[in-house]
Amino acid sequence: MDCPNCGVYNPEDRRVCWRCGKELPKPVEPPKKKDPRARTQTILWVAIAVFFVIMILQLCGLPKTLQSSLGTPTPSSYHVPAAPPGLGLG
Ligand SMILES: [Zn+2]
Incomplete structure (x- = not known):
């Protein structure tokens, strides 16, 4: 990772910057794989x-x-039979 202080590259296992000696932030853990x-x-x-x-x-x-x-044309005069009255919910 790059040092936030001086910007120089540091190996991931280093805890302090080899150049400026500032403490490096912890490496970000990889996100867990979702189910x-x-x-x-x-x-x-x-x-x-x-x-x-x-x-x-x-x-x-x-x-x-x-x-x-x-490829499935529907006729414009598509007739839907209306339900007869009297067949309502019982
Ligand atoms: Zn540094």
Whole structure:
């Protein structure tokens, strides 16, 4: 590490600067490795979020440029059968 006082390089195992004699700060410990499972879970959540965004986009109607690129054109007159009245929650 570099001495904070004079800026000269010191080996990591040195406690005082070889040049100016000032005490060197303790070497920074390497960050602990995170749980790989947590990372995988994060990727999974991101994938789920992307999936939902795509679903919402398809439900709301994609721009024609996106439709042509995806190859799944949805008819503009897409008819959704309305639920008959009387089938409410019991
Ligand atoms: Zn120094």
